[in-house]
Amino acid sequence: MVLLNATPVLRLGILGASQTAESIHLPALHALPTRFSLTILHDASADSLNRCQKRFNIKEITTSTSDVLNNPDVDLVLNLLPFEYHEQHTIAALEAGKHVMVEVPLTLSIDGLRRIRAATKKGTVNSRFEGGPKVFVGCARRYAPCFTENFKNELASLDRIYYARCRNIAGPLVAPASQSSNGDSIDGLGNAYNLSLNLNGSSSTNGSLTVPNTIINTSKFHTLLTDIFGNTDDITSDRIAFARFLGTTGSHDLSLVRESFGYPDAVANISITDPFYSAMFHYTDNTKVEHPFTMIYEAGIDAVPRCDSHLTVYGAGKTITLEYDFPCPSGSGEGAMRVIVEEAETPEAKANGSAENGSNGSNGTSPVANSRIKRTVHTSTVAEAYERHGNVTAKTDTADALNDLKLVRMIFEHYDRQCGTIRTPLG
Known part of the structure; x- marks a missing residue:
């Protein structure tokens, strides 16, 4: 993936510790330590956070999305929240200069896609990555x-x-x-x-x-x-x-x-x-x-x-x-x-x-x-x-x-x- 040109191991900040994340995303990411490092995990449920932190050895957990979006040790924000939250948190991460991976669909709105593209350009000034932040839409199939x-x-x-x-x-x-x-x-x-x-x-x-x-x-x-x-x-x-x-x-x-x-x-x-x-x-x-x-x-x-x-x-x-x-x-x-x-x-x-x-x-x-x-x-x-x-x-x-x-x-x-x-x- 093109993001690897910026750093050999991507440091992940994850939004949403759902059952899907716990059974699919986190095991797959945890099995690839030379590609990804699980830096911080967000969810509203303290029980889910504690269980995932212990199981996958995640450094930090939080119930606040801003702790992930503003974390200086995060290269890539993995947005696993429901799709009505895709645009909001993708834009916030991009404007903070971070790469974003979001589950498909990125958005169902044409205007929303335009706003995300604008945030990509805006985030270039805050990004430490060559070429600025990038959006990657996850579709494992x-x-x-x-x-x-x-x-x-x-x-x-x-x-x-x-x-x-x-x-x-x-x-x-x-x-x-x-x-x-x-x-x-x-x-x-x-x-x-x-x-x-x-x-x-x-x-x-x-x-x-x-x-x-x-x-x-x-x-x-x-x-x-x-x-x-x-x-x-x-x-x-x-x-x-x-x-x-x-x-x-x-x-x-x-x-x-x-x-x-x-x-x-x-x-x-x-x-x-x-x-x-x-x-x-x-x-x-x-x-x-x-x-x-x-x-x-x-x-x-x-x-x-x-x-x-x-x-x-x-x-x-x-x-x-x-x-x-x-x-x-x-x-x-x-x-x-x-x-x-x-x-x-x-x-x-x-x-x-x-x-x-x-x-x-x-x-x-x-x-x-x-x-x-x-x-x-x-x-x-x-x-x-x-x-x-x-x-x-x-x-x-x-x-x-x-x-x-x-x-x-x-x-x-x-x-x-x-x-x-x-x-x-x-x-």
């Missing part, structure tokens, strides 16, 4: 070796894409909310699977499934929604839920999809049945000869503690699946990504047998009885994805965040058309 080296290469090898499916249906990953000193309820779930929201602060009940509320500051979140939609009349309960979804796990999915396929030609048939969401994307595969294909996106939360998450691409003779189980609802911290390639075996392979499928062509078994599918698996761990964060030039910067934001805007604009709320100069 896009840095995992099995994605960058296996999935993308297999995708490029297809003569044609016929169909694609992206799914992210997961069980709950919930940490108890705590109360901060300024009265805002902060649970630090920046990347959790709590997707159902109400501005009145209540929980949402869907049949037998109760989804905990994750709005941290209703005033701040309402301001962000106004920034996104531009008109308070359009801030319906569905748009609130959809915005929260795209501000949490949905943004990770879409960022991965955009790097894999680019921008869709069109977005269609958005369905919001909070806390489940689906959409249809129409693409043109023009890598060799132009062919249209459709991608179905489906996501949501239920009460089953598992992660059914993948991106699958179907070609004529090959199916490529990228499976990912982090953030993992079990909280085990053992999240991983796998690329699974399934393709039809050649007649020669069937006759000779396939070790991968457990067959033995030399034992007299008829090749007809053997499996007709050759299956190859490549695996990457969360730690490997984070190590790539520290070794490569960051591709997920503010320019990349703008590209993610453009895709989100396409989705919002289609939903406006679908609901008949597109506004013209005449109203």
Whole structure:
């Protein structure tokens, strides 16, 4: 990562000790002592702070964000707070001359992105790093070796894409909310699977499934929604839920999809049945000869503690699946990504047998009885994805965040058309 040019070991100040941070981020960072040093950790919960400090040997803990933002021994601020706090604390860190890593999305607001870019320029005068402070948007799935080296290469090898499916249906990953000193309820779930929201602060009940509320500051979140939609009349309960979804796990999915396929030609048939969401994307595969294909996106939360998450691409003779189980609802911290390639075996392979499928062509078994599918698996761990964060030039910067934001805007604009709320100069 480009930040390593300034210092061999990045000294981290972390905002938010959520369950996601404790089970995913902190173990991965702690496992890379030659890349990162955990200098100071912030959270509103003293119990979370004490537990994390003891487990990960963190030098200092605090319940004040300013202790992190103004700490002279911090090179990089890792902003793991809920996404309505991304802009505020990212700007404060940049203006203090510090690098910032923030979980995707950086922001869902075009104006917010402009303000962050302005803060980057302003922070140059206070920064001790050559070129000034930089913003890095964390999206571990896009840095995992099995994605960058296996999935993308297999995708490029297809003569044609016929169909694609992206799914992210997961069980709950919930940490108890705590109360901060300024009265805002902060649970630090920046990347959790709590997707159902109400501005009145209540929980949402869907049949037998109760989804905990994750709005941290209703005033701040309402301001962000106004920034996104531009008109308070359009801030319906569905748009609130959809915005929260795209501000949490949905943004990770879409960022991965955009790097894999680019921008869709069109977005269609958005369905919001909070806390489940689906959409249809129409693409043109023009890598060799132009062919249209459709991608179905489906996501949501239920009460089953598992992660059914993948991106699958179907070609004529090959199916490529990228499976990912982090953030993992079990909280085990053992999240991983796998690329699974399934393709039809050649007649020669069937006759000779396939070790991968457990067959033995030399034992007299008829090749007809053997499996007709050759299956190859490549695996990457969360730690490997984070190590790539520290070794490569960051591709997920503010320019990349703008590209993610453009895709989100396409989705919002289609939903406006679908609901008949597109506004013209005449109203």
